[in-house]
Structure formats: C-alpha cells, structure tokens
Amino acid sequence: MNLFRLAGDMTHLVSVVVLLLKIHTIKSCAGISLKTQELYALVFAARYLDLFVHFVSLYNTVMKLVFLASSFSIVWYMRKHKIVRRTYDREHDTFRHHFIVLPCLVLALLINERFTFREVMWAFSIYLEAVAILPQLVLLQRTRNIDNLTGQYVFFLGAYRVLYILNWIYRYFTEPHFVHWISWIAGIVQTMLYADFFYYYIISTDSAHSAPQ
Numbered sequence: 001m002n003l004f005r006l007a008g009d010m011t012h013l014v015s016v017v018v019l020l021l022k023i024h025t026i027k028s029c030a031g032i033s034l035k036t037q038e039l040y041a042l043v044f045a046a047r048y049l050d051l052f053v054h055f056v057s058l059y060n061t062v063m064k065l066v067f068l069a070s071s072f073s074i075v076w077y078m079r080k081h082k083i084v085r086r087t088y089d090r091e092h093d094t095f096r097h098h099f100i101v102l103p104c105l106v107l108a109l110l111i112n113e114r115f116t117f118r119e120v121m122w123a124f125s126i127y128l129e130a131v132a133i134l135p136q137l138v139l140l141q142r143t144r145n146i147d148n149l150t151g152q153y154v155f156f157l158g159a160y161r162v163l164y165i166l167n168w169i170y171r172y173f174t175e176p177h178f179v180h181w182i183s184w185i186a187g188i189v190q191t192m193l194y195a196d197f198f199y200y201y202i203i204s205t206d207s208a209h210s211a212p213q
Contacts, residue, residue, distance in 0.1 A: 001059075004170050008163035009063060014154035022149040023077050025125055028087040031143065033098040034078045037133035041071040042101070043132055046124035075115040092142045095135035104128040111212045113182065123182055129187040133157065133193055138199070158194035161187060 023029050048064045055061065077084045108124035136154060140146055165187055171178045 002167060002170055002174075004163050004167035008160050008167055011156050011163055012160035013063075013066065015153050015160060016067070018149055018156060019081075019153045020070060022153070023074065023084055026149075027081075027083045029084050030087045031140070031147055032055060032078065032083075033068075033093045033095070033136040033139045034075070034088060035093055035095050036139075037074045039097055039128060039135070040134035041075050041102075043125045043129045044068050044071050046121040046128070058081065058090055063169055079188065087141065089139065089143065091177060093139050095134050097139045099147045100131050100134070101128065104131070105143060113180075126182055126186045130190040131193070133190070137197055138195065154194075154197055157190070158198055161191045161194065165191060 014186075019032065022032075044067050051061070051064050051068075078088055104127040105124050107127050108120050112120050112123040113117055133154070138156070140150070147209060163181070165184075168178075168180070168184060
C-alpha cells in the first residue's frame, strides 16, 4: 500500500458514492449508462471470485464487498426501482455492450499470467474494465447534457485510473520485479478513453465558473 494506491481506491469509492447519491437521493439515473453499470458488475464478479478463499487483509476484503454490492445495487436500481427506472435514457443508451464481452474473454484466454480459471477471469476483468466506460462516454456524447453529479462520477472514475498508473510507476521503482503488463496496458488504454471527457469536463467547469452571476 502506498499513497497513490490509497488515493486511487478512495477516488474510486467516491465515484460510486456520488453515483449512489444521485440515484438514491434524487431518484434519477438520467445521464447514466445502464450498459456501463452492467459491465462493471461483471468486472467485479469476475475479479473477486477469490473473495472467500483468499484473504489478503480486512481492508482488501471490505473494498471487494463494497464494490460488488454497490455495482449490483446500481444495476438493480436502474432496472427494477419503480421511480428510478423511469428516468433511464433507453433511447440514447444503445451501445451494444455484449459485443465487447466476448473479445475480452477471448483475449483473457490467450493472454494471461497463468492459465487457471481464476487467473483467466482476473485477466478478463482487467480487459473488460478498460472498455467498460465506453457506453457511458457514448451516451454523454450523444446527449451533450452532463449534470454535475454525472460529470463528477465519470471524472472521479478517470482520476482513479490516473492515480493507479502513478501507483504502478511508484511500485516499479521501489519494488523489485514488479512487472504486470496486463494491468499496465489495460490501464493506459482506459485512461486514454477518458482523455476526451477530461478535456471537455475541465472546459465546461471553467466556463461555468467564469460565467457572470
């Protein structure tokens, strides 16, 4: 554990809290892609298969439980909650997310650290997480209407990934034999997908602050 890793985890947690706050308090999921949330639920389900068989630390276990519970609860809210589901933008959230699941699984079968079920599922979750944000970014691009909480949610997700890259750089120079090419390459791809959003988010934030009151 180092400062970059902790900051990354906390930023990721904040992104989830922001999204749950929007859904639970405002009773709205407007601007949120159900397709992305379903992909994240699949990411965590595949990654945390070792939850009850491999104990690392209390912190690690709690974080796994939080991300599993929050991701599936968000999907439930958007699909089943009688008020929230009415605010879901089906018309614009049309990205065919099923078509990116199979390529990620095939890639995991071909490129993994060890050819075991858990390691293949871990690699699958890494590859899928790298592109899981695509439906959300496409939805935002189509609607051109980003409310504060949705913008903050995506911003914190991107910031979490940037902080994790800094964590890897730090560990590479401070820990012997720290090499994880799968995580590194997938993380860089994921961060690049956020670049366009970051640019327009910062521009829109500056414009809002500079507008006359």
